[in-house]
Amino acid sequence: MLHLHHSWSWLAGMLSVLLGLVPSASSNISTSRPNILLLMADDLGIGDIGCYGNTTMRTPNIDRLAEDGVKLTQHISAASLCTPSRAAFLTGRYPVRSGMVSSIGYRVLQWTGASGGLPTNETTFAKILKEKGYATGLIGKWHLGLNCESASDHCHHPLHHGFDHFYGMPFSLMGDCAHWELSEKRVNLEQKLNFLFQVLASVALTLVAGKLTHLIPVSWTPVIWSALWAVLLLAGSYFVGALIVHADCLLMRNHTITEQPMRFQKTTPLILQEVASFLKRNKHGPFLLFVSFLHVHIPLITMKNFLGKSLHGLYGDNVEEMDWMVGQILDTLDMEGLTNSTLIYFTSDHGGSLENQLGHTQYGGWNGIYKGGKGMGGWEGGIRVPGIFHWPGVLPAGRVIGEPTSLMDVFPTVVQLAGGEVPQDRVIDGHSLVPLLQGAEARSAHEFLFHYCGQHLHAARWHQRDSGSVWKVHYTTPQFHPEGAGACYGRGVCPCSGEGVTHHRPPLLFDLSRDPSEARPLTPDSEPLYHAVIARVGAAVSEHRHTLSPVPQQFSTSNILWKPWLQPCCGHFPFCSCHEDGDGTPRMPGL
Numbered sequence: 281m282l283h284l285h286h287s288w289s290w291l292a293g294m295l296s297v298l299l300g301l302v303p304s305a306s307s308n309i310s311t312s313r314p315n316i317l318l319l320m321a322d323d324l325g326i327g328d329i330g331c332y333g334n335t336t337m338r339t340p341n342i343d344r345l346a347e348d349g350v351k352l353t354q355h356i357s358a359a360s361l362c363t364p365s366r367a368a369f370l371t372g373r374y375p376v377r378s379g380m381v382s383s384i385g386y387r388v389l390q391w392t393g394a395s396g397g398l399p400t401n402e403t404t405f406a407k408i409l410k411e412k413g414y415a416t417g418l419i420g421k422w423h424l425g426l427n428c429e430s431a432s433d434h435c436h437h438p439l440h441h442g443f444d445h446f447y448g449m450p451f452s453l454m455g456d457c458a459h460w461e462l463s464e465k466r467v468n469l470e471q472k473l474n475f476l477f478q479v480l481a482s483v484a485l486t487l488v489a490g491k492l493t494h495l496i497p498v499s500w501t502p503v504i505w506s507a508l509w510a511v512l513l514l515a516g517s518y519f520v521g522a523l524i525v526h527a528d529c530l531l532m533r534n535h536t537i538t539e540q541p542m543r544f545q546k547t548t549p550l551i552l553q554e555v556a557s558f559l560k561r562n563k564h565g566p567f568l569l570f571v572s573f574l575h576v577h578i579p580l581i582t583m584k585n586f587l588g589k590s591l592h593g594l595y596g597d598n599v600e601e602m603d604w605m606v607g608q609i610l611d612t613l614d615m616e617g618l619t620n621s622t623l624i625y626f627t628s629d630h631g632g633s634l635e636n637q638l639g640h641t642q643y644g645g646w647n648g649i650y651k652g653g654k655g656m657g658g659w660e661g662g663i664r665v666p667g668i669f670h671w672p673g674v675l676p677a678g679r680v681i682g683e684p685t686s687l688m689d690v691f692p693t694v695v696q697l698a699g700g701e702v703p704q705d706r707v708i709d710g711h712s713l714v715p716l717l718q719g720a721e722a723r724s725a726h727e728f729l730f731h732y733c734g735q736h737l738h739a740a741r742w743h744q745r746d747s748g749s750v751w752k753v754h755y756t757t758p759q760f761h762p763e764g765a766g767a768c769y770g771r772g773v774c775p776c777s778g779e780g781v782t783h784h785r786p787p788l789l790f791d792l793s794r795d796p797s798e799a800r801p802l803t804p805d806s807e808p809l810y811h812a813v814i815a816r817v818g819a820a821v822s823e824h825r826h827t828l829s830p831v832p833q834q835f836s837t838s839n840i841l842w843k844p845w846l847q848p849c850c851g852h853f854p855f856c857s858c859h860e861d862g863d864g865t866p867r868m869p870g871l
């Protein structure tokens with residue numbers, strides 16, 4: 281019986297090979313342990329690149345990856361902001377499971393010198409691949425924390441999360457790194473310090489006047505103290521910009537600071553050099569290299585030869601420069617003979633920022649036909665990002681997959697390819713993409729995806745298997761500012777809770793397969809399945825909630841604040857400054 285079964289399956293296997301049903305290239309990729317090169321852009325919109333429909337932005341290198349590989353058109357990030365999206369990417373889990381959320385409104389880490397970060401008991405795919413004998417490197421942006429208790433414990437450092445080589449920014453590029461008008465922290469802090477200065481200066485003046493006119497009987501001590509504090513606050517408001525630049529805009533190699541503050545005109549060549557030397561050093565493989573671009577986050581640091589070259593201002597120049605960097609990296613792979621043995625992946629951490637705008641000039645990404653952008657939990661523009669897989673000879677060239685997939689899927693995918701196993705002691709929300717990419721499966725394993733805004737679940741998507749419909753249910757949406765503007769202008773990002781959001785009862789329903797722009801909410805009158813869909817998705821949401829357990833919040837007040845004793849500092853605090861090589865003066869491109 282058994283024997284018979286074997287010969288039949290052997291015969292069927294032979295037949296399907298003869299008939300060309302099983303492409304020989306896809307024989308058994310799950311055991312082939314390819315090199316893995318992950319490319320992630322920062323804040324890039326899905327509508328910014330050629331292969332996703334942009335006709336005026338020149339991104340030939342990324343487009344080439346899609347032409348020769350597989351393009352995902354419904355690739356969804358687990359959050360619409362950097363820190364939580366990247367935490368989910370590296371762990372294959374919703375950020376709420378690792379505590380990369382907060383109940384007090386913080387949604388990303390704010391300082392290098394804060395104690396929050398990716399918890400040490402989370403397992404990244406890098407950790408598993410390292411155990412499986414891969415050389416593992418991270419080059420570029422981290423933004424998942426650094427220290428817990430002292431300036432050098434590096435508890436959240438990439439080298440403690442499975443990478444054996446790190447070069448880049450432990451934090452993130454920010455407008456504040458270049459004193460931009462589009463400021464993340466500086467302008468707000470300056471205003472606060474200035475306000476306190478004015479309060480204390482008025483107190484001091486009143487006391488002086490009172491004392492001189494003998495109307496207020498005080499000693500000189502309170503007068504001197506309030507005057508002193510007023511002077512300190514005034515000085516603080518002048519120095520806070522420089523403090524941020526020194527505290528956050530720095531480069532490290534492994535555990536050593538190499539540049540503080542960064543000199544931007546050199547950053548792009550330095551990153552490319554580092555990538556090339558990693559690839560050369562590890563060409564006998566297998567390796568995992570995660571290139572986490574500083575592009576295309578503000579302040580859009582761009583080299584001279586790309587300035588003014590695109591049709592889309594400084595933002596476009598920066599996107600085209602990043603595409604050129606992708607080309608340089610592909611060339612290095614080619615020169616080292618690694619192209620056919622390397623799986624390449626390209627994505628963005630979340631959608632483009634609509635709020636990054638000054639006057640009529642847009643400094644944020646374009647999310648194509650999708651509504652909303654960076655920072656909005658549920659609207660498609662904040663979470664639908666490019667997703668391209670490239671592996672010549674193994675993955676089919678030019679395949680386009682419209683099934684819902686998640687950035688969290690990269691975790692089980694690369695673990696499988698490396699011959700590893702995903703952790704069994706926790707929930708992993710991603711599903712391996714191998715069967716889908718190879719064409720062995722037509723349907724993605726995701727029936728439901730949940731869309732969070734910080735710790736709040738704002739929306740959910742249901743991929744109805746039998747009909748092929750993709751339903752999207754919104755429970756909460758941000759209130760735009762000004763009303764109807766489609767974004768929260770003047771507020772940085774839209775809020776997740778409180779005054780600035782609308783709770784929908786009954787929820788908003790869209791069918792993304794008919795209305796990808798989420799333009800026409802369905803009603804019980806226009807959609808006969810309305811109540812059934814809302815009920816089915818509601819049940820899935822409560823089931824999902826049952827799988828969550830409370831964990832310490834990494835963005836709590838005490839974890840989010842700047843703690844001077846956690847500040848990485850090269851030199852003598854507070855005079856932190858050093859550079860790996862001596863020459864050159866910083867020059868800001870752009871504004």
Ligand SMILES: *[C@@H]1O[C@H](CO)[C@@H](O)[C@H](O)[C@H]1NC(C)=O
Nearest residue numbers: 306307308309310311312699
């Ligand atoms: C491919 O390799 C995996 C892991 O060793 C194995 O479980 C699977 O059966 C193999 N598939 C085929 C088609 O040989």
Ligand SMILES: *[C@@H]1O[C@H](CO)[C@@H](O)[C@H](O)[C@H]1NC(C)=O
Nearest residue numbers: 327328334335337592645646
């Ligand atoms: C291409 O990208 C630019 C920059 O983000 C954007 O302004 C433009 O509208 C996009 N064009 C198309 C056709 O999507």
Ligand SMILES: *[C@@H]1O[C@H](CO)[C@@H](O)[C@H](O)[C@H]1NC(C)=O
Nearest residue numbers: 439443444445446533534535
């Ligand atoms: C640090 O970087 C070098 C390469 O520059 C690498 O060989 C080394 O293993 C890295 N890791 C540690 C922990 O030193």
Ligand SMILES: *[C@@H]1O[C@H](CO)[C@@H](O)[C@H](O)[C@H]1NC(C)=O
Nearest residue numbers: 399401402403706830831832
């Ligand atoms: C990590 O530790 C925290 C408490 O310290 C715990 O709540 C959480 O479940 C742990 N996570 C994992 C994946 O074990």
